[in-house]
Amino acid sequence: MSDFSASESQLQYRRIARAIRFLREHADRQPPLREVAAEVGLSEYHFQRLFSRWAGVSPKRFLQYLTKERARAALRESRSLLDAAFEAGLSGPSRLHDLMISCEAMTPGQIKAQGAGLEIGYGWGASPFGMALIAWTPHGVCHLGFHDEQELRFEDELTREWPEAGLRRDEAQAARLAGQIFAARPQPGTLHLVLRGTNFQIKVWEALLRVGSGELISYSRLATLAGSPGASRAVGSALAVNRIGYLIPCHRVIRETGEPGQYRWGSERKLVIQGWEAAQREAAQSHSDLR
Structure with missing residues (x-):
């Protein structure tokens, strides 16, 4: 980036x-x-x-990279990779893929407090997919959303999510985080996320972290990984309220038919991110093959 x-x-x-x-x-x-x-x-x-x-x-x-045929092939591939990983006992996302994130869930008491006594920094950062509104607490990133315009109404979203918190705009830190998040060569273990959701939603988001960059997974398969087979509709609802785009990669979830499905920040952006990740993955594999 x-x-x-x-x-x-x-x-x-x-x-x-x-x-x-x-x-x-x-x-x-x-x-x-x-x-x-x-x-x-x-x-x-x-x-x-x-x-x-x-x-x-x-x-x-x-x-x-954006054809239905490629999408369906990617679904089959990711299923095989995840099955192999679980058979080998690799249940943690950090061992499945070279992820650059770790995460923790907020407690019910912290959620009920609505950010009281908490200072949240926020700002706009550049990404390959447009401007990203990024927010963070002292414990880690709590919001990342893509927007086509830097309008105040998007910043109002933070106020609605954290009505009792003190908001502090810090464009310099937002730019540094964006550079870290969208770096050409991310470093593992360098970002921490603060998750705010129900137990089920957090299980879905954590299961999604097992899907690597450039891979795709179906809603039904994600439901199984989250420990709730048959809960595809509930999984879709959990993805719809994800407030940390890209890092919690709901853009990697598609329908069994190969259709992209919905995305909080636009289905067109979802396809663009999928294609970009596929290109980056192929480039990395080619580089590795040349060694």
């Missing part, structure tokens, strides 16, 4: 999202690169450069 400044984040994400939408809408005729570039107001050269810088792959290759 360090390649993109906060001032560039919104514009480059809008162009990328618009290009991907155009490519998907006209996939049957596979429009040439110059046509896609014109759609987003760039020359063919500058669009190719922007996209490759953002994703590390060509637009055509990126589009292949």
Whole structure:
């Protein structure tokens, strides 16, 4: 993420999202690169450069990550990986994948207090998927949401969630956290999350942390991992109230059919994140194979 400044984040994400939408809408005729570039107001050269810088792959290759066939194949792959991990006794997320996060749940008393006596820092940070509103307590990150505009109404969301807390805006710290969260090479164990939810919701979120970057999982499979087989609808509800986007990766949950399903910050952004992670994963695997 360090390649993109906060001032560039919104514009480059809008162009990328618009290009991907155009490519998907006209996939049957596979429009040439110059046509896609014109759609987003760039020359063919500058669009190719922007996209490759953002994703590390060509637009055509990126589009292949977003097909239903690829999604269904990813579901099968992740099921095999998770089954193998559990058979080997690797039940903790930090042992399943090179995650950069740990987490703790708030107590019922802390939730009831609604942030009384707590200072929460917040600010806007650049990400590959637009501007992110990030908030944190002394114990860790408690909110991460993607927004298309830096409007006060999104900051009001923090006030609704933590009505008794003291809110302190700190753009410098938000930028540092964004750089850490969206780093090209995340370091394990460097971020801590504060989870606020019911016991069931927390079980779902913790189970989701076992799904690695670039992998996909179905709602029903996630319900099983959370210890509640058959609770797919309740799992969907738990994902809908997730306040820590990307780090608790609800964007990796899709329908069995390969359809992306809903996403708190827009189904189009969900697809963009899935494709970006798939590209990053493939690049990492290629780098590893060359060693």
